[in-house]
Amino acid sequence: DAEITQSPRHKITETGRQVTLACHQTWNHNNMFWYRQDLGHGLRLIHYSYGVQDTNKGEVSDGYSVSRSNTEDLPLTLESAASSQTSVYFCASSEGGGSTGELFFGEGSRLTVL
């Protein structure tokens, strides 16, 4: 079955360190997204990509970067982790190309920045 996997599922890091969260999908979807989830804010869009070599900033992109070198992967990098980036991060994908836009989510990555 097609799926979307995130790693690591849990990570603790220190302020100032670089962190990369991996996202891999086997749906062959064009679109991939990163959201963060915090209490009281729902899910907020960080970055998204509509295809290989395409990346776009979302609502809360400061301090984060992504790259899309193939269809399957969209890694999220925190260049210099801050305590404000402690959150649960969800990767999602959608088919694109005029489809419904329905998102399929990974299991989430819980990041703690000390």
Place this chain on the structure above:
Amino acid sequence: ELKVEQNPLFLSMQEGKNYTIYCNYSTTSDRLYWYRQDPGKSLESLFVLLSNGAVKQEGRLMASLDTKARLSTLHITAAVHDLSATYFCAASFQTSYDKVIFGPGTSLSVIP
């Protein structure tokens, strides 16, 4: 800028009762999504509403969309404990359908 609001944010209801969760969005969009999230889990797609007047039902849940009022509703009929979860509505820009923005979520607790 597309913003999505939900009401109420917290809902405690008795088993067997009916209730409605409201979702308002700020700019023109005719795509609305409902997701369910159990504690500590990922999000599961419930409904995809793609046009004005769309109505979809699954079990005790029914979702509808009124694009003119920029309003979607999620109606719960005869609630059971298994429906306890957080429900998110989300909408996408009419000019960029694939970019989906979420509301803050409604935390539903169904009590005996």
